[in-house]
Each structure stands twice: as structure tokens, then as C-alpha cells.
Amino acid sequence: MIFEKIVAVDETLLNEKAIATLSTLGREVAIYHDFPTEESEVIRRIGDADCLLVSFRTPIRRSVLDACPNIRYIGMCCTLYNPESSNVDVVEARRRGITVLGVKDYGDEGVVEYVISELVRLMHGFGGTRWREQSSELTGRKVGIIGLGKTGGMIADAMLFFGADVIYYSRTRKPDAEARGIAYRDLHALLEEAEIVCTCLPRNNLLLGDPEFDIMGKGKILVNTSVGPTFDTQAIKRWLERSPESYYLCDATGMGALEAELAPYPNVLYTPLISGKSVQSIERLSRKALDNIRQYMQNEGAR
Numbered sequence: 001m002i003f004e005k006i007v008a009v010d011e012t013l014l015n016e017k018a019i020a021t022l023s024t025l026g027r028e029v030a031i032y033h034d035f036p037t038e039e040s041e042v043i044r045r046i047g048d049a050d051c052l053l054v055s056f057r058t059p060i061r062r063s064v065l066d067a068c069p070n071i072r073y074i075g076m077c078c079t080l081y082n083p084e085s086s087n088v089d090v091v092e093a094r095r096r097g098i099t100v101l102g103v104k105d106y107g108d109e110g111v112v113e114y115v116i117s118e119l120v121r122l123m124h125g126f127g128g129t130r131w132r133e134q135s136s137e138l139t140g141r142k143v144g145i146i147g148l149g150k151t152g153g154m155i156a157d158a159m160l161f162f163g164a165d166v167i168y169y170s171r172t173r174k175p176d177a178e179a180r181g182i183a184y185r186d187l188h189a190l191l192e193e194a195e196i197v198c199t200c201l202p203r204n205n206l207l208l209g210d211p212e213f214d215i216m217g218k219g220k221i222l223v224n225t226s227v228g229p230t231f232d233t234q235a236i237k238r239w240l241e242r243s244p245e246s247y248y249l250c251d252a253t254g255m256g257a258l259e260a261e262l263a264p265y266p267n268v269l270y271t272p273l274i275s276g277k278s279v280q281s282i283e284r285l286s287r288k289a290l291d292n293i294r295q296y297m298q299n300e301g302a303r
Contacts, residue, residue, distance in 0.1 A: 001300050002026060003073070008053040009045050010035045012077035013277065018286035025293055026051060043067040053077055053289070056203070056227055060088040065096065073296050076102040077289050081149075081202035101292040106284040107276025108151045111225050112158050114275030115198060118249050122221065122269065129269065131221060131247065139163035144194030146187070146207065148174050151225055152200035156182050167194060191215045198223040199230040206231060213239035216246075223249045225275075228256035240265045251275040 006026035008014065011033050014022075022029045030049075035057050036042050042060070046052055046068040054060055056078035065071065074088055080102025083090040090100050116138075121127040124135045143159045145152045145168040152168070159166045160181065167183045168174070169190045178184060187207065191197060192215050199222070201207065208222075208231035216222075216239070224230055240248060244267055251271045255262070262268045 001297050003049075003051040003297075004028065004070075005030070005047070005049040006051040006053065007046050007049040008032060008077075009042055010055050010058045012053050012055050012289070013282050013285055014053070014077065014289060015282050015286045018290055021290055025290075025297070039064060046071070051075070051293070054088065056087055058087060060093075062089050062092045065089065065093060065098070071098055073293070074098055074100045075289055075292055076100065077285060078102060079104055079106075085202040085204045087203075099296055101296065103285055103288040103292065105150055106288060107274075107278075107281040108154050110276045110278045110281055111151050112154045114251055114271070115155050115223055115225060116158055116162070118269065118271065119196065119221065119223070122247060122249070127269075132219075132245075137162070140165065141196060142167065142194050143196045143198065144168065144185070144190040145182075145198050145200060146170075146190065146230070147200040147202075147205075147226075148177055148182070149200060152198070153177060155198055155200065155225070164196075187212070188215050192217075194220070196221045196223065199226055201226045201230050203227040208232065208235065210235045210238065218243040219245045221247045221249065224254035225251075227253055229254070229258060233258060233261060237261070237265070240267050243267075 003026035005028040006022050008031045019031055032045060036045065042058060042064055048070045050070045050072045052071050053075045074093055076088060080086055088100060093100050119138065122129060122131050138159060139162060141164050143164045143166050145156045145166065148156065148168045148170045156166050156168060167185045167190055168177060169185055169187045173184055185193065191212055197220060213235050236248065247267045247269055249269045252274050255270055
């Protein structure tokens with residue numbers, strides 16, 4: 001089989017080789033490299049396409065599916081953690097018989113490098129701002145990881161390599177991690193114990209509010225590797241105000257739409273780049289996105 005029309009409705013980060021390959025998988029291919037802000041523009045771009053490619057940023061709601069009834073396949077050029085955290089209405093799409101596939105494990109290495117890099121800079125003062133009066137290593141520091149999926153697990157292992165004392169909280173226990181010396185704590189115990197807290201959660205998981213920041217207390221470092229915030233916005237602002245010796249670190253993915261709100265706080269160390277975006281991660285993303293399409297076409301051809 002071959003698709004009649006493939007549309008990459010926004011900046012999916014597919015590389016040139018992958019985009020060239022799409023022309024062999026569809027009779028017509030349309031590629032966009034920006035992010036439409038209006039649903040009407042999303043619908044216009046998709047039109048009568050039967051294959052839709054989309055990043056994590058553009059919502060594909062039921063109303064889009066209603067307006068674009070030819071869609072048979074949605075390739076999410078991002079991780080599909082679960083339907084609840086997705087920008088695509090996965091449940092509705094699958095109810096209509098539309099296959100929805102995501103890409104896993106493509107940008108984690110860069111995220112781990114970002115976390116280690118920014119923590120080392122802050123703890124030693126290499127960037128001009130130092131966490132405490134004297135320089136400090138990760139060795140012996142208590143690090144708490146909230147969410148021990150692929151990214152959280154890789155960060156935890158990196159912290160162990162540097163000699164940190166690592167604890168974690170997750171909805172499910174991770175026996176393999178515990179066998180490696182990563183101890184489980186419930187959320188509040190982790191927040192109280194850890195000096196450095198790293199949230200590695202699916203999108204739209206807001207776990208930290210005023211009670212959690214109260215438990216964290218002062219002089220802590222919070223790092224966010226999730227897509228968007230993992231906290232109540234007003235709660236973190238109150239924490240940053242009453243605890244100027246605490247720091248919040250995130251990249252462009254973690255910041256989401258809060259850049260203007262958090263800009264006045266000097267203890268927010270924001271990197272306006274996507275830590276998971278690199279030559280290597282784009283190659284992995286492109287390869288896996290194409291593999292998903294080919295697998296779908298193979299399954300359909302076998303019917």
C-alpha cells in the first residue's frame with residue numbers, strides 16, 4: 001500500500017533524509033516547519049490527508065478528526081506516554097479505527113547531559129551563580145527522582161556514577177532500580193530528604209503544590225525534564241520568593257508557556273533550548289518515525 005497524502009502538520013524535526021523517504025511512501029507529501037496557532041489552520045493543512053505526522057505541540061482534538069475524515073494513521077513524532085497526557089485525542093482516534101503510534105527513547109541522552117551539565121555549573125558556580133557558599137560535587141548529595149521511566153532511570157544511573165545517594169518516587173515500584181541501589185520513597189518523604197529533586201513525568205502531571213513545596217523547604221534545587229510544568233505555577237512562585245537560596249532549572253521543553261511569569265525570579269535558571277534536540281536525537285527520531293509508518297503499511301498490506 002501507499003498513502004494518498006502525507007502531511008507533517010508542524011515542526012516534527014524529521015531530518016532531510018526522512019523527508020525525502022516520505023515521498024516514496026505517499027503520492028503527495030506536505031511538510032510544515034512551524035506551529036499553527038489556530039485549529040482552523042491545522043484543519044486546512046491536513047485537508048484530505050490519510051497520513052498525519054505531528055509533534056507534541058499541536059493539539060489534534062475530536063473536532064480536527066471530524067473535519068479530516070480521511071485520516072487513517074497518526075504518527076506522533078514524540079513520545080506517547082499515555083492517552084491522558086497526549087496532545088492527540090488518542091482514545092477518540094482509535095475508536096474511529098485510526099492507528100496512532102508514538103516514538104520512544106530518542107532524546108533521553110541529551111536530557112541527561114543537560115541535567116548533569118546544569119547541576120555541575122550551579123553547584124560549582126561555573127556559570128557565575130553558585131548554589132551554596134562553597135563549591136560542591138554531586139558526590140554524596142541526596143538526589144530524588146520523581147518518575148523513574150526511561151529518562152528518570154538514565155538520570156538516576158548517571159547520578160549513581162557521580163557518587164550521589166539516589167532515591168525515587170514512582171506510581172509503581174521498580175525492583176530493578178532498587179537492586180541497583182536506588183531506594184524508593186513516597187512523594188513527601190522524597191521531597192523532605194532530597195537536596196536535589198528532578199521531575200521526569202509525562203505531560204500534564206502536576207504533582208507539586210503549596211504542601212509539597214512546604215515539605216521541600218529552603219535551599220533545594222528543582223530540575224524539570226518533563227514536557228511543561230510539573231507544579232502549580234503560583235505555588236512555585238511563592239517557593240522561589242521565600243527561598244531565594246533555592247533554584248529551579250529547566251530547558252525550553254520544561255518551561256512551556258511560563259517564561260514570562262518566571263522571568264522576574266533570579267533563582268530560575270532557564271536554558272531556552274531543547275535539551276533532547278541534537279543531531280543524534282533527530283536521527284533516532286526520524287528513523288523510528290519511518291519505522292512506525294512502514295510497520296503500519298506492512299500490517300495493512302497483509303490484511
